[in-house]
Amino acid sequence: MEREYMLEMLETIEHQESSSILGGMEHEYEELERLGYVTIHREHVQHYAVLTALGKLKIQQLRDEQV
DSSP states (O other), X not given: OOHHHHHHHHHHHXXXXXXXXXXXXXXXXXXXXXXXXXXXXXXXXXXXXXXOHHHHHHHHHHHHHHO
């Protein structure tokens, strides 16, 4: 996943506290989950993702690389 796109997705989840997984986006969220950056809650009808501690660190790392 492209670094800028990853940062954008992670920041969206961070700002919203969680992010509903919309149709067609499952693959991207599953990739973030495999990397350990989000946890996907599948127990609800509308699956949603929340950042993990590692995800929060990744956001900071990506922001620092932009400078």
